[in-house]
Amino acid sequence: MPAGSLSGSLTGSRIRQRRVALGFRQSALAREVGISAAYLNLIEHNKRRIAGKLLADIARALKVDPSVLAEGAAAALVGSLRDAAAALPASQPGPLTGDDRAEEFAGRFPGWAAVIAAQRRRIRHLERLVEGLTDRLAHDPHLAASLHEVLSTVTAIRASAAILVEPGEIEDEWRDRFHRNIHEDSQRLAESSRALAAYLDASGAETETTGAPQEELEAWLEAQGYHLPALEAADPPDPETLAQGAPELTSAAGRALAGGWMRRYRRDAEALPLDGFAAAARALDRDPGALAARFPGAGMAAILRRLAALPTPDGAARIGLAICDSSGALTFRKPLADFPLPRYGAACPLWPLYQALSRPLTPVRAALEMAGEGRHRFMAYAVAEPVGPPGFDAPPVFEAAMLIVPDARMRMPGEAVLQVGTSCRICPLKDCPARREPSILADPA
Numbered sequence: 001m002p003a004g005s006l007s008g009s010l011t012g013s014r015i016r017q018r019r020v021a022l023g024f025r026q027s028a029l030a031r032e033v034g035i036s037a038a039y040l041n042l043i044e045h046n047k048r049r050i051a052g053k054l055l056a057d058i059a060r061a062l063k064v065d066p067s068v069l070a071e072g073a074a075a076a077l078v079g080s081l082r083d084a085a086a087a088l089p090a091s092q093p094g095p096l097t098g099d100d101r102a103e104e105f106a107g108r109f110p111g112w113a114a115v116i117a118a119q120r121r122r123i124r125h126l127e128r129l130v131e132g133l134t135d136r137l138a139h140d141p142h143l144a145a146s147l148h149e150v151l152s153t154v155t156a157i158r159a160s161a162a163i164l165v166e167p168g169e170i171e172d173e174w175r176d177r178f179h180r181n182i183h184e185d186s187q188r189l190a191e192s193s194r195a196l197a198a199y200l201d202a203s204g205a206e207t208e209t210t211g212a213p214q215e216e217l218e219a220w221l222e223a224q225g226y227h228l229p230a231l232e233a234a235d236p237p238d239p240e241t242l243a244q245g246a247p248e249l250t251s252a253a254g255r256a257l258a259g260g261w262m263r264r265y266r267r268d269a270e271a272l273p274l275d276g277f278a279a280a281a282r283a284l285d286r287d288p289g290a291l292a293a294r295f296p297g298a299g300m301a302a303i304l305r306r307l308a309a310l311p312t313p314d315g316a317a318r319i320g321l322a323i324c325d326s327s328g329a330l331t332f333r334k335p336l337a338d339f340p341l342p343r344y345g346a347a348c349p350l351w352p353l354y355q356a357l358s359r360p361l362t363p364v365r366a367a368l369e370m371a372g373e374g375r376h377r378f379m380a381y382a383v384a385e386p387v388g389p390p391g392f393d394a395p396p397v398f399e400a401a402m403l404i405v406p407d408a409r410m411r412m413p414g415e416a417v418l419q420v421g422t423s424c425r426i427c428p429l430k431d432c433p434a435r436r437e438p439s440i441l442a443d444p445a
Contacts, residue, residue, distance in 0.1 A: 011055070014069045016044040017109070018062045033057040078106050080117035130426050146196045153189040157182055216254030217261060218333060220246050226321075226334055227311050231266050232274045239263055261332075265309065271298045272306045281310060286319070288381045288403060289363070300363050300383040304403040308334055320404035322353055326397060338376040339368075339404050340422050348420040348427075348434060353402040356382035360398050368404075371421040371429045379405045 019029055030040040033054065042048040050058070059066040106113040160178045164170070170178075230237055239262035243255040272295055284290040291303050298306075308321035322341055323332040330350075335341045339349065352366040364382040369375055382402035390396065421427025424436045 011050055011069050012042075012044045012046040012048070015050075015058055015062070018064055018069070019044075022062060024062070029058070029061055032061045078113075080120055081106060081113055084116055084120040127426075143196075146192065149192045150189065150196060153185050153192060157185045157189065160185070213251055213253035213257050214331065216249050216251060217257045220248035220254075220258060221261070221334070223248055225311065226309050228262065228265055228309070231262060232269050236266060239266070264305075268298075268302045268306050268309070271295075271302055274310075277306060278310055281307060282313060286316075286405065289365075292363075299385060301385045301399070301401045304381060304383065304401045307403055317406045319406070322350060322402045322404070324350070324353055324357070324400050326357065326399070328354055328357065331399075336378075336404060336406060338370060338406065339378055342423065349422065350402070351418070351420070352380040352382040353400050356384040356400045356402070357398060360384045360386070360396075367417045369417050369419050371419055371427055376406065377417065381405070 019026070026040055026044070027037045030037040033040075034057070035054070039048065043050050055066050055069065059069055062069075160182045164175065164178055228242075230242060231239075239259045240255070242262060243249055243258040246255075246258065249255045249258050277291075277295070280291060280294050284294070286307055288300065288303050288307065291307070292298070292300050295303065304321065305323075308319060312318050318336060320336040320339055320341070321332065321334040322330060324330050330341070333341045341349070349368060349370070352364050352368075355366075356362070356364045361384065364380075366380045366382075368378045368380055370378070380402055382400060384398045384400040387397045387399045419429055421429055421432075424432075425439060427435070427439050429435075429439075
């Protein structure tokens, strides 16, 4: 049913909800607007359409704008209700999942609908927070070092205290030394604990970097929108000069990584000039396969990187990029809000990337659906290509790149959708054959 007719068909429900909220009797409202109670009853049960002067009269009696009764709840609110229901298929609330019933619920109970929508947003935020903290707790070297410092200090305090409580006399000089050691270790423990708590409580941009050169590079590119206009010019500046002026690149190693990334960015820009490639990308709906056919000499990996570096067109969704070396370790991430990429550990959303490593020079395409709230769908395009020129008596070195496009319409007809989760510990999927450990998000018994 079209959205307009759906909204209009529920005007009666909204009239009834407003009348009840104000404490009006049906007969009193009918008498005030000059119609029979029986006719108003038909209107409130959506069996008679209403518009024009009668709608205006009823709205005036109910002290509300006519558009509120005619248009109903905001589309975003209704959409949030449907998404919340779709996220829990095992707990579907019966007929409310239908388009008309969701609209009616939002129209009759806007307060409760707003609560459900707010809870959905909160759950999505907490899920993303848990995903990030889980990755950090499992693999973050800075966190591991901090925990090691705390445990070492606690052990030192315990050892000194154990000596002091042993039976027998201790010389005053040694007793004072142990007391001093406990005092100093306690101070160090307090400082380490405060620093660890601050690190775990960090949110937003503070959690995106831990001082590693690769993370400096990603923070700098994020600030640039992953697009470097200076390198698109016919006579671009020196990459080292650009890196020196970037506030996000605080270390020599970070600036060196940025210099290498800019040199490759420049090579991609020369092979795929911005104006022609951007126009082709718009015309071909950012389809890597069609673009590879349009630019056969560029290479698939360069096309994936170039697509990720283009400015996001108006109305289009941002696309992500992940690059890994032959060992499978991520060397670059352009994450998406609904497609988190692990910073340290492997996860099943990266399976197309690893699959490409097992099939060098063969493009891989996979339709992915993120488990959990929202069930967002993506198309992943991956390819593994050799790095550097080949040499005799030397093993080939490959690098894999994966483009992540948040557009379910790009799924090919009949193509299977692979359900994936960020990591096993926080993945709600049941009966997954690749699960390595139980999920903390499992439904309670």
